[in-house]
Amino acid sequence: MKRNKLSDELLLKLKDVIPESRLLINEPLSKHTTFKIGGPADYLVFPASMDEISAIMIITKQYGIPVTVLGNGSNILVRDKGIKGLVLKFGSEMSYIRHTDASISAGAGAMLADVSCYAAKHGLSGMEFAVGIPGSIGGAVFMNAGAYSGEMCQVVTAVSGVCSNGNIQRFLPEQIQFAYRHSIFQNNGCIICEVELTLHKQEKPAISQKMDEYTFRRESKQPLEMPSAGSTFKRPPGNFAGTLIEKAGLKGLQVGGAQVSMKHAGFVINAGGATAEDVLLLIKEVQRRVYEDSGIMLHPEVRVIGEE
Template identity: 60%
Template sequence: MCEINEAFVSELRGFLRPEQVMLHAPMCEHTTFKIGGEADYLIFPASVDEAARILRLIARYGIALTILGNGSNVLVLDKGIRGAVVKFNHPMSAVRVEGERIIAGAGALLKDVSAAAAAAGLTGLEFACGIPGSIGGAVFMNAGAYDGEMKNVVAAVRSVTPQGDCRERQAAALDLGYRHSVFQSNGEAICEVTLSLQRGEREAIEEKMADFTARREAKQPLEMPSAGSTFKRPTGYYAGTLIQETGLKGLTVGGAQVSTKHAGFVVNTGTATAADVLQLIREVQHRVKEAHGVELHPEVRILGEEA
């Protein structure tokens, strides 16, 4: 935990509402894993202009910056995150439909954007209906499921650089690949996403979404806190299958467990620390490499400082 810079906070509060700025914020309350120490500053922009102003201020004060979406694909370490976490959630979650395009604030949840697409009779986003993230985070990771991925539907992205300058990129400039985008290296904050979809039959779209939802609920441990799929898919394999074949379902370290429902998920049984999760990840990696000769790499983003 660092000493709070009162001048920085005073400037933030000069143009943000009180609820948009939190100090010493416990990140276990702001991630789907329900794990993590405190962030020195947690800030929620409500517009692209606010995001730009916030990032300019952070840069001027020389404060470390972390960008976060819904917190669904991250593990925050036990000592928390130094500096400022700028989190895009409901204050920037507006969704509007313009013909065959959808424009969504970075904080809009994928399930809500998928529902808006279905209501408008637009197809192409059904795969995302059960992914528990924001659309900004989904672009950042090029999220995908059921043979679909964001790469197939993203037309353009508005972002803000760490210096507070606004940018707009078309799809070809996003470098979208397997769980990868240009935003993982350029440090920019995704603020608004434009999707390009196609006309379809609303009933067929909703049936497809219902099928994906039922399959997800049957196979994944949605009833327990997690960060989604823990490992990236190794070429030629499925991580969950390798882990299951190694006999690791139910393997537990402290409060962290390899899910008994789906071996590709590490879950928080209620008392897990980030240290528990890291130790379990390393043990799974070691045993799978020993048994199958395959290296597993975490898909979950690991943020902050270890205790």
């Protein structure tokens, strides 16, 4: 980012709120995404509380600076020119997990697998489906993540977030507008900060057995050893994206360093040195050839963000 008076003023304001150890400038986002792809962020900030996020939103609004939430960096493809403005990524301070009876509260940065394992440890059922989903709970709510017939909408009872004006707001399920891979947070500009779940008590061995089964199924079928953003395409009605891609003979199809996984055709992986442009070109080619083969248009599940 080119330095100017505005950026210097903004930086000073941010340093009043965030210590320099949690504020990075021109940071390559390839270091912070599961795809290992992405250009630099003008500012990358690791907030420690909702109050800090509120203060940041007020400052960025004052200076007209866009804010992007990266979360854990999964399910995201950052373009090669990076992201202008300020990027928020939740660190350990926003990754807490605690419970009372059958309710769990988790900071938006808490990993889904950690929340799932925490619930199991305390004999709480309902989060088993999430044990292998590679992402944070905030990102999971944002896109209503799901697997094995489970979805976040089934367990979320409230979400606390910070809106663009800096106000802290609590959202109830009917306000969240959950749908397939969708929530209100994709449209309202509010940043998910804390998630409240309501689960139910069950014997620990039964919970563990289900989690072990899901883990085995995921590890045996998905290319978890390679950088990716998880499932690349949404599931088309009455079908599976991976099945359609495989039937079209596209396993192993490669553009630059981006490749359709040989292990699971529903995943585009970074086979080595892939750029965002490689991934986008490969996605378009897969869409074109699957449509030619089956008449079904696949739609990306991975979110593409950043400068074109």
